[in-house]
Amino acid sequence: MTADRLAGLSDRRRELMTRLLAQKAAATAIPALPRSGAPMECSHEQRRIWLATRATPDSAPPNVTLGLAVTGELDLTRLPAALTALVSRHETLRTRYTSVDGLPYQVIRPAQPVPLELTDLTALPEAEREPEALALSLAAAGERFDLERGPLLRLTVYRLGPHEHRLFLVCHHIACDGGSLALVAADLAALYSGAELPPPPSLQYADYAAWSTARARVPERLPYWRDRLAGIEPVFPRVPPTPARPGVTTAVRIGRDVVDRWRDGPVTSFAVLLGAYLVLLRRLSGRDDLVVGTVTTGRGRRELEPVVGCFINLVPLRVTVGDDFPALLTRVREAVAGALANEIPFDTLVSGLGAHRLPGVHPAFQAAFVHRDDPAPPPGWAGLRARVWEHEVDDASFDLGLTATPRGAEYELALTGGPARFTPGDLDRHAQALAAILDP
Template sequence: MTRAGLPADRRELVTRLLARKAAAAAVPVLPRTGEPLECSHEQRRIWLAGQAAPESAPPNVTLGLAVTGELDLPRLAAALGGLVSRHEALRTRYAAPDGLPHQVVRPAQPVPLELVDLTCLPGPDREPEALELARAAAGERFDPARGPLLRLTVYRLGPAEHRLLLACHHIACDGAGVALVAADLAALYAGEELPPPPVPQYADYAAWSVRRAAERAPRRLPYWRERLKGLEPLFPRLPAATSPSPADGGRSSAAASVRVERALVDRLRGDARTGGGPVTPFAALLAAYLVVLHGLTGRRDLVVGTVTSGRARRELEPVVGCFINLVPLRVSLDGLTGFPALLARVRETVAGALANEVPFDTLVSGLGGHRLPGVHPSFQAAFVLRADPAPPPGWAGLRARVWEHEVDDAGFDLGLTATPRGGAYELTLTGRLARFAPAELAALAGRLAAVVRDPAGDPASLGYSGKEIE
């Protein structure tokens, strides 16, 4: 019987019980006394990585927008100030008096808005210069102890042509968060009345998530100890870290991109019908990536890291902050016959990892063992499937579109990012220049596209026969 079919007094009782249960499960709001607040596991991992080895810290989160029309800079600066007032994570600083970081929420302060006027350059096409400057600006690091952790750069190409680059420290924002930031910035610029600031804010989530992880970790860590037992690094250890070569323009990494049609990815997913169930685009592209990694390394025991989001609860959807967690996916290629069998194994691996997810720093400390300097714990290759980027509406009559650029920064030895673009996926491989030359990355991107088009392709070039992985 549904709740509607119950007598009135029973319906009221059920409603109260459900409301009580929801209130008990809700993220509690902490008092703001000015005292330091607990960091989430995600923030702690990012902060510690930056302290131990700045080059291994996650890159900044960025979003580029191309804006056409009469851009009002004072109005944009006011909107930026309103944005920081609205989201605590954008005005939080980090202190570590006891060796571990804590959050200190500060009053709103001015945020850098820099105008780079390129109209003095000759010629009508100033876009390449703006892209080059944006790539450099996107990689400029923030100081989480001093702040601010957000900046906006405006590149003026002409009287009615501007390019905007939003950059934010990863400790304060993730990919979904920067989309929220852009949407709120557009609405504030347009003079729209936004709803009240979200409650809870990120610091509330941080404390709640740490408590929840502590309850789950004892039950889930045994899975990971067994799953990652005997794990060996995918790539040989790099020599001691050196400064980027001047020949590489001071860069530490490079990227290469290819596009494949969505229909090809859907065909890969269809290949799993004989393997026991439906396969997501994530699993299909991950399987293709594993084929390339197998051909590259000759390894049959492969581990690829991915990211998940803790923003699954409804009250956290409008909250800006870092909700991502790193999850290792270990896939053995032994005994597989054909690509559908690989897809099925990937699907099972992903399901098991998500069912036993724990914060990545908890996983690493729970596994114990000796950490190798210069080797990322648990995995050196990563894969992320992003959402289809779209410019926020609004902007008070201005026309806005996503302004594409690649941030030349790598958090891992080799990373694959898949981004849907209309009827295609853009596949971008980013690798450390200490490990891969740009030409090698371009060749690997070509191999990846070939696997997506035909997973039973040439075994000499792909390291996979389509019949058996050897």
């Protein structure tokens, strides 16, 4: 009931209705659990990542990265203190993971200093400093973390000059997702600047983990997925597993107006870009019946907005492509609606299907599509000018992935392929073909 409708009631009825609404909110609220130091339940998202990391490290999600370019006199005394305070605010950044009967549990630890490395590149010729910082950050992005011992994040500062630095934060995906990076960036800037922040969120990720696992409606929704994914076949032929290597990425840009040209009624840019990707996959595989995975976020409640953690879930979308692109967009929209209405945690979906896992083949789908938000400008840093220092992690956990990111009046379409299947030249051609599908 809205505030306007409440105001129109008598005092007695308004008091009664307010009490009933408060009771309803309390009944559905996420409860804050006591912290005794004992292991606490992991969320489905954390469990999926933990199991993937232990079983086949190559199929685990890549680390989450945040890059900032800062100009001005960077205080290397304040920065470590701000990083330690950031970890103190968000429990998931100081959580470790332990195995109990073959399943992961999280153990929240007291805040400790976080590794901060300074790499001085000023001995290099000026023109070589930025490319060297990018190359080093690429290597840092792929570093492995020890989930049992931690810490699960580190910050590297690349000095390009006395007033020019690049900050690169790497965090394990089990502790943070892409949607949490804006929170991390804003808090780190405020703590560095000495700004007064509100108290840490009373609700933390471990509370969400216990609440969300109790709410998963698996039994009633699993039949949908058994029917929907019956008889699926891999999009690409299997290739022998190879040692962990970074993927190969290439990107192309296309105007937003080109994407908007295909939008009609309820058709979104997500559907248009996914539709074009499906057409590309059809050409590469020679098949009409395709399954593509995408990500959703469980951060749908107001009390979770300030919480840092991993909220993403993987969802398979099965679509028949065909030759009519507008009709394909309708089928994409229907597939997305059905998947979201029956969403369950991906790890329980895979185990519920009972499919035999093959080495080198991602369960349920081999191709992935991610539609990201327009990157927000970095918040102000005291005495510094800051901007986003872009760094694309080459995720080779899928045979082929498309990441669509708005960049002003354009979309950046980044194709990442497994090195055992695609060469840089292959992906360059596929990226150009993808652009041509949207703008023939």
